Amino acid sequence: MAPQHKTSLRKFEKSLPIALLRSREATTRLFKPFIDSHDLTMPQWRVLRALAEAEALDAKTLAERCVILPPSLTRIFRCLTQRGLIAQVDCNDARRHMVRLTDAGRALFEEVVEESEPSYRRLAEAFGAERLDMLLDLLNELRDTVQQMDNTPMEDALPPLRRAAGR
Amino acid sequence: MAPQHKTSLRKFEKSLPIALLRSREATTRLFKPFIDSHDLTMPQWRVLRALAEAEALDAKTLAERCVILPPSLTRIFRCLTQRGLIAQVDCNDARRHMVRLTDAGRALFEEVVEESEPSYRRLAEAFGAERLDMLLDLLNELRDTVQQMDNTPMEDALPPLRRAAGR
DNA sequence: TATTGTTATACTCTATAACTATA
DNA sequence: TATAGTTATAGAGTATAACAATA
Numbered sequence: 001m002a003p004q005h006k007t008s009l010r011k012f013e014k015s016l017p018i019a020l021l022r023s024r025e026a027t028t029r030l031f032k033p034f035i036d037s038h039d040l041t042m043p044q045w046r047v048l049r050a051l052a053e054a055e056a057l058d059a060k061t062l063a064e065r066c067v068i069l070p071p072s073l074t075r076i077f078r079c080l081t082q083r084g085l086i087a088q089v090d091c092n093d094a095r096r097h098m099v100r101l102t103d104a105g106r107a108l109f110e111e112v113v114e115e116s117e118p119s120y121r122r123l124a125e126a127f128g129a130e131r132l133d134m135l136l137d138l139l140n141e142l143r144d145t146v147q148q149m150d151n152t153p154m155e156d157a158l159p160p161l162r163r164a165a166g167r
Numbered sequence: 168m169a170p171q172h173k174t175s176l177r178k179f180e181k182s183l184p185i186a187l188l189r190s191r192e193a194t195t196r197l198f199k200p201f202i203d204s205h206d207l208t209m210p211q212w213r214v215l216r217a218l219a220e221a222e223a224l225d226a227k228t229l230a231e232r233c234v235i236l237p238p239s240l241t242r243i244f245r246c247l248t249q250r251g252l253i254a255q256v257d258c259n260d261a262r263r264h265m266v267r268l269t270d271a272g273r274a275l276f277e278e279v280v281e282e283s284e285p286s287y288r289r290l291a292e293a294f295g296a297e298r299l300d301m302l303l304d305l306l307n308e309l310r311d312t313v314q315q316m317d318n319t320p321m322e323d324a325l326p327p328l329r330r331a332a333g334r
Numbered sequence: 335t336a337t338t339g340t341t342a343t344a345c346t347c348t349a350t351a352a353c354t355a356t357a
Numbered sequence: 358t359a360t361a362g363t364t365a366t367a368g369a370g371t372a373t374a375a376c377a378a379t380a
Contacts, residue, residue: 011220012232016290016299017194018213019306024187025234026313031184041346046185053178059362065179067192072347074363095356095361123183127312131305132183138302139186145294146193208369226339239370241340262338262379 030123034116038108043068044076045112048085048101052109056089056100080105197290201283205275210235211243212279215252215268219276223256223267247272 013019028042035045046066051057057065063073077099080086085105089098101109124132180186195209202212213233218224224232230240244266247253252272256265268276291299 012217013307014303015216016303017191017198017209018216018233019303020187020191020194021213021234022232023306023310023313024184024191026310027184027187030313030316042184043347046188049182049185050179060360065189066185067188069348070362071349071364075346093357093361097362122316123313126316127309131308135302135305135309136181136183136186138298138305139190140180141298142294142302143190143193146197146290149197149289149293210370227337236371237339238341238372242369260338260380264339 030119031116034112034119037115038112040112043072044080047073047076047080048105048109051086051099051101052106056098058091058096058098060096062099197286198283201279201286204282205279207279210239211247214240214243214247215272215276218253218266218268219273223265225258225263225265227263229266 032042035042040048043066046068047062050062050065059070059073059077062068063070066073068076077086077097081088081099084102085108086099087102089100091098199209202209207215210233213235214229217229217232226237226240226244229235230237233240235243244253244264248255248266251269252275253266254269256267258265
């Protein structure tokens with residue numbers, strides 16, 4: 001039962017970016033219907049979710065946490081504000097655009113969470129709750145590791161030969 | 168040192184789709200420069216990589232393995248064929264579009280693999296080769312689990328309420 | 335009739351650069 | 358001068374439906 005390094009994977013499945021992509025695709029397919037049915041896009045949902053556990057967040061933090069580029073975030077702010085799901089919050093630094101969930105936004109968030117919980121529980125059962133936790137830990141630690149690598153690049157591992165004329 | 172279920176993650180980090188997205192973003196950032204420098208997009212690269220370990224594959228299989236929708240794959244075929252990296256292969260079933268790597272395609276593949284290997288080794292060292300294997304196993308098994316769930320949906324877990332008018 | 339793939343189309347996200355405003 | 362965010366813009370991916378060809 002224990003996953004004892006059975007490295008019986010095909011080469012293709014040993015590619016980390018591809019494995020992450022395919023797992024995400026499968027997982028997303030499972031939960032996306034709940035998001036869709038409330039007329040939210042996945043990036044919009046990530047913003048709501050990030051705001052759900054914080055009083056308020058600024059655009060830069062949200063962009064980093066939700067993996068959304070600033071220009072996209074600007075549009076998402078506009079859309080979610082129009083729908084009354086988020087609202088701007090006053091801030092010492094007038095440059096910062098800080099937002100929080102409105103009551104309607106929080107209600108919608110709770111609703112989606114509630115609706116999708118059976119699927120989540122079912123996945124946790126089928127996959128194993130402990131293994132799911134382990135996977136989440138590994139994923140977050142992988143991200144930390146890569147980010148640290150970014151900060152301390154090594155000579156011989158430096159990639160961007162940047163050869164040909166820009167794409 | 169052992170990752171002993173320290174579930175000290177924030178709620179936001181416990182979302183599987185988001186954790187997968189963020190890890191992928193970080194990992195991609197590490198390897199994408201090598202792809203970019205050869206004027207390839209990530210989807211194009213996934214196709215080359217999938218073909219590198221198979222004699223030939225048809226569009227349907229590639230679409231599934233590489234997480235690319237058929238219309239995108241059509242464009243990618245056209246582009247990679249024009250660049251002489253892949254070539255069509257005759258097939259019993261005339262409906263199927265089967266392709267293989269050309270010699271130039273294989274050479275390019277090998278080149279990219281070679282160039283990015285130092286980064287991969289560095290990541291494996293920093294993260295731990297064993298944990299990397301474990302992560303890959305978990306990711307692929309997660310995908311299998313979700314796909315099985317898709318095939319055997321349960322009553323109370325069925326999602327698509329499909330309420331409002333289409334997005 | 336079912337399957338495979340292409341075409342058409344609309345929309346969203348991705349990615350950069352240039353710009354505004356605050357600090 | 359540096360930072361935060363917006364605007365503008367080009368390009369690529371996402372997603373559906375309609376169609377053509379083959380089985």
